Amino acid sequence: MKQHPPKKVRSDLNPSRLLTFKIDDRDVTAHEDETILSVARQNNIIIPTLCHLDGLSERGACRLCIVEVRGSTKLLPACVTFPRQDMEIITNSKRVINYRKKILELLFTERNHVCSVCVANGHCELQNLAVELGVDHVRYPYLYPRHDVDASHSRFCIDHNRCVLCLRCVRVCDEIEGAHTWDIMGRGMTSKVITDLNQPWGTSETCTGCGKCVQVCPTGALTEKGKSVAEMSKRRQFLPYLQMMRGRQGGSWQK
Amino acid sequence: MAKISLATIWLDGCSGCHMSFLDMDERFLDLAGQVDILFSPLVDNKVFPDHVDVTLVEGAVSNDSDKKNIAIIRQQSTIVVAFGDCAITANVPGMRNRYPVEAVLQRAYIENAAPPQQRSNGQPSKEGISFHTVPQLARMARPIHECIPVDFFLPGCPPPPRAILYLLTEILAGRTPQMHGWTRFGA
Numbered sequence: 001m002k003q004h005p006p007k008k009v010r011s012d013l014n015p016s017r018l019l020t021f022k023i024d025d026r027d028v029t030a031h032e033d034e035t036i037l038s039v040a041r042q043n044n045i046i047i048p049t050l051c052h053l054d055g056l057s058e059r060g061a062c063r064l065c066i067v068e069v070r071g072s073t074k075l076l077p078a079c080v081t082f083p084r085q086d087m088e089i090i091t092n093s094k095r096v097i098n099y100r101k102k103i104l105e106l107l108f109t110e111r112n113h114v115c116s117v118c119v120a121n122g123h124c125e126l127q128n129l130a131v132e133l134g135v136d137h138v139r140y141p142y143l144y145p146r147h148d149v150d151a152s153h154s155r156f157c158i159d160h161n162r163c164v165l166c167l168r169c170v171r172v173c174d175e176i177e178g179a180h181t182w183d184i185m186g187r188g189m190t191s192k193v194i195t196d197l198n199q200p201w202g203t204s205e206t207c208t209g210c211g212k213c214v215q216v217c218p219t220g221a222l223t224e225k226g227k228s229v230a231e232m233s234k235r236r237q238f239l240p241y242l243q244m245m246r247g248r249q250g251g252s253w254q255k
Numbered sequence: 256m257a258k259i260s261l262a263t264i265w266l267d268g269c270s271g272c273h274m275s276f277l278d279m280d281e282r283f284l285d286l287a288g289q290v291d292i293l294f295s296p297l298v299d300n301k302v303f304p305d306h307v308d309v310t311l312v313e314g315a316v317s318n319d320s321d322k323k324n325i326a327i328i329r330q331q332s333t334i335v336v337a338f339g340d341c342a343i344t345a346n347v348p349g350m351r352n353r354y355p356v357e358a359v360l361q362r363a364y365i366e367n368a369a370p371p372q373q374r375s376n377g378q379p380s381k382e383g384i385s386f387h388t389v390p391q392l393a394r395m396a397r398p399i400h401e402c403i404p405v406d407f408f409l410p411g412c413p414p415p416p417r418a419i420l421y422l423l424t425e426i427l428a429g430r431t432p433q434m435h436g437w438t439r440f441g442a
Contacts, residue, residue, distance in 0.1 A: 114350060115441025116340055116412030122441070131439045136408040137343045137400060144352035144395060 021087040037078035051166035055239035112161040119232035120220030152202030163221040169213035259308040262294040267348040268314030272339035275413035311338040315345040320390035329403040340412040348396040411442035
């Protein structure tokens with residue numbers, strides 16, 4: 001799924017250029033290899049995200065970080081878009097906010113998110129985003145699709161009803177743990193995260209049982225067994241540290 | 256401040272939202288001086304009144320009786336509030352939506368009922384469930400705003416008492432309640 005980044009160019013021979021541009025009418029400066037999202041965060045400009053996680057590669061899957069760029073009719077995802085000199089970026093226009101709400105509402109309709117009985121209630125990024133974006137109801141008809149729960153692993157459980165297809169699990173398993181147990185099958189909203197060759201998680205031969213996928217999952221889709229309603233809080237402080245340590249070893253994981 | 260007429264109704268829900276409504280404690284007494292509760296599980300009125308200023312609707316629309324009632328509520332209320340997650344998302348009642356009605360009834364009233372030896376006739380029912388006396392379940396439990404236009408949404412399972420009080424206070428004062436930050440799905 002992931003393209004490994006090309007070998008890093010020597011920065012002493014090819015110093016990265018500094019760019020100046022505008023985010024929400026504020027003058028900002030950034031290196032050319034920094035994303036709009038990263039620059040915005042450095043300047044305390046808040047752009048909501050769901051699939052982004054510090055320490056993992058960018059995926060651009062959720063589209064919640066879309067921003068407007070003056071002169072372009074398209075809305076661009078801030079996490080995978082790089083700035084250009086004199087670009088004018090708007091992160092909070094009515095149009096952008098309206099689309100973000102729609103995206104979030106569609107995410108709620110595509111699976112069965114029942115916050116009140118979810119293990120991640122109160123610790124869920126999807127739930128928090130609904131509060132943040134002021135989504136108090138969903139304007140699209142709920143689909144109520146039928147999805148399975150796989151509890152075959154001895155310590156963990158996956159409930160596809162709560163999956164938002166952010167693919168953090170796939171990325172952390174590949175990029176940090178190096179096992180690549182998780183992957184994705186299918187197309188569009190019928191996609192599904194799978195372990196190994198779409199087999200029960202408990203029968204996976206590659207899974208090391210490290211649990212990083214569980215900790216990075218933004219919702220209650222991946223959970224530890226034995227947790228009841230609202231008990232599954234996630235712990236992901238380890239991620240930037242692990243990424244740094246893996247990078248120090250060199251090899252294909254180096255960023 | 257003029258008194259407003261208030262109705263509350265409970266469709267496919269657990270009454271938890273009504274419990275939260277009562278949980279306002281002594282603030283409920285202040286509120287009682289400002290509203291006339293015309294229709295509610297809390298008062299003894301069997302027929303929905305011809306006109307109500309504000310109706311709080313708890314629960315999803317899940318059977319033919321709910322469908323009939325929700326239309327009456329919309330017609331006879333000035334403001335309809337979707338009261339709690341079941342009314343807004345179908346929430347727990349909606350968890351049956353993935354399965355056909357027959358399978359749901361089979362599971363709830365036959366497979367999970369008392370073991371055969373404890374039943375009066377000693378035999379599990381073969382002909383399934385009859386709907387002669389209770390409303391027919393719809394194929395799916397749906398949020399109320401999929402059936403009628405809704406004026407305000409009060410998420411939460413249940414919505415916290417202070418959020419309910421805030422909503423009613425704002426309506427009483429003739430303002431538009433801004434529910435942002437007061438509650439959330441799942442509460």
